[in-house]
Amino acid sequence: MAVLPEGVGLDVTLHHVEKPTRTFLIDWSSKQVSGMDEGLPAMRQAVEIILQNERFRWQIYSSDFGSELENLVGEERDYIESELPRRIEDAFSGDSRILTVENFVFTEKIPGELSCSFDVKTVYGTLTEEVSV
Template sequence: MSLLPDNQTELLDAYLRAEQDAQPEPTLTYRLNFGNGRIGGMVDGKDAIKQFIVKAIRTNRSHFRIYTDDYGCEIESLIGNDVTESFIQAEIPRMVREALIYDDRINDVSNVTATRLGDAVFITATVDSIYGEVTQEVTI
C-alpha cells in the first residue's frame, strides 16, 4: 500500500480531450420585450446576442444576487454624479466592453460611442460574435 495516490493521467487526458471537443452552448432563450416588460416566444443566434447586449448593459453589476459578479455593467456609477463629459466618454467604452466581452459568444467589442441627451444616454456598440457582427444601440 502506497502513501501516494495512483497516477491518474488517463482521467486527466480524457477530461482535456473532452474539453477541447466541447461544442458551444446553445443560445436559445426567452424573447424579452424591453418596451412593455413582457416575455414571449424564443430567440436564438444573432437576435439572442442583441438581446444579451441590451440586458447586460442595462443590468447593474453586483446588484442582483441571481447574477455573478461578471454580469452587468457599472454605468450606473456615472449616471447622476458630477463627472465631466470627457470622463464619461472615456469610461463608457471600457465599461461596455467589460460588460460584454466575458461571454463566450463574443469575440470583440468595438466602436463604442455614448451620446448624452437630457437624462438619457444612448450607447452604440459593434460586437463581433460567433454569429457575425452586430451593431446594437442601448438607451439608459
C-alpha cells in the same frame, strides 16, 4: 498496485461543446415572453440584459454579470468618454460569444445626457447598441 482505477489515465482528451443560444425572447413593451429564438436575436437580447443590469446589484446573477454604468452619471464628459468603452468591454468579457466591441460614437441628444452607440461583434453577426449616461 494501481493508483487510478482501471482504464483511467492522464491521456484523456477533453472536448469543448458550445452551448446553444436558444432562449425565450422578451417583448419589452408588454414585459411578457413572446416566443423562442436563437442566434443573433438571442444575442441581441443577451446584450440588452447585460447592459440593463447593474453589476453586483442582483443576487440572482454572478458577480461577473452586468455592467457598471450608473456611477458615471454626472461625471465630466471627458471622463465618461474615456471610461465608458472600457466598462462596456468589461461587461461583455464574460460571454465567449461576444468577440469585440468597437466603433464608439458619443452624442449629446439631450442637454446633460451623453449617449454612446457602438457595435457588438458576436459569433452570429454584428449588433448596434446604445447606452445613455
